[in-house]
Structure formats: C-alpha cells, structure tokens
Amino acid sequence: ARRALAATLRFPYDEARPHQSEFSTRIAEALDASRPVLATAPTGVGKTVAALLPALRHALANDALLFFLTAKTTQQELVGSTFYAVARDAGTAAEGLAAVTLRAKRGMCSTGTLLCHPDRCRPLSRFLDTRTRAPVLDALRAAGPRADPDAVFAAGEEASVCPYAL
Helix, strand or coil, X not given: CHHHHHHHCCCCCCCCCCCHHHHHHHHHHHHHCCCXXXXXXCCCCCHHHHHHHHHHHHHHHCCCCCCCCCXXXXXXXXXXXXXXXXXXXXXXXXXXCCEECCCCHXXXXXXXXXXXXXXXXXHHHHXXXXXXXXXHHHHHXXXXXXXXXXXXXXXXXXXXXXXXCC
C-alpha cells in the first residue's frame, strides 16, 4: 500500500514556482541513484515542497522512513504544513501516512530535570508501561497525519507520560 501511495502524491499547490519542477526532478534523480544533493537558493523560491515531495515519494516507494531536518522552528513548521498539504491532497489514499515534528529534549521534558531514568522520572517510568503508553500513541495517531511538538507534549503531560519518549 505504501508503494502504491508514492505514485498518488501530487504537488499540493495551484502551480509550481519557476525552477521548482527542475529542482524536484533533480532531487528525485539523486535519491534514485543514492547520490547526495547540495542545493542553495534564496528564501521563498519553494525549496521545501520541491525537496519534500520527491523525498516522500522515494521513501514510500522504497518502504523507508524519511527524516527531514531543519535548523529553525519556523522551518520545521513549514515542512510540517507542507507535509500536511501533500497528505490532504492525497485524500483517503494517504491513510496511514504520518509525520512527527520533533523538539530538543530540554523543550520536551515535562519535569524540567532531564533525568531520563525510570527510577528518577515517573513520566518515563509510565511511558515504559505499554498499557499506559499505547492509548496515548493511539490518540496521537487518530488526531491526524501530523503531530507537532505541542500536541505531543500536551498528550504526554495529560497522561503523565514522558513527552520526549513519545
């Protein structure tokens, strides 16, 4: 099903900006050839969707995970909203397609101590109990194709489960 979904993913906006199609094609070719890609372009030319779409297609076609790293929170939000737009446009075909935006441990520690050991951290201890963890993960999955750090943190805090471990 994941492989079939790869072919259904489409550009989620009305039309591509100049150079987006070429950039997207080069990313796809590099991924297919297992080659790295280094690209620079000014802000606003559409690098995110031009890179994310072929990377998603490649990951789905090859039954792989995709990690899309960014340096800033605003870039994380852009990648997340772009992912959501791609998944939304795929409709019911995209069921099971999911993304999680991660945040550094210091921003996800509900106790503020960063003492990540079950003997020292009750939320981590509760996370390690499958009966406690499973309903929280199920609720996050049911909430939609994209979980942002605030939603993960809130779900962890509500259930007294370590948000970072979620």
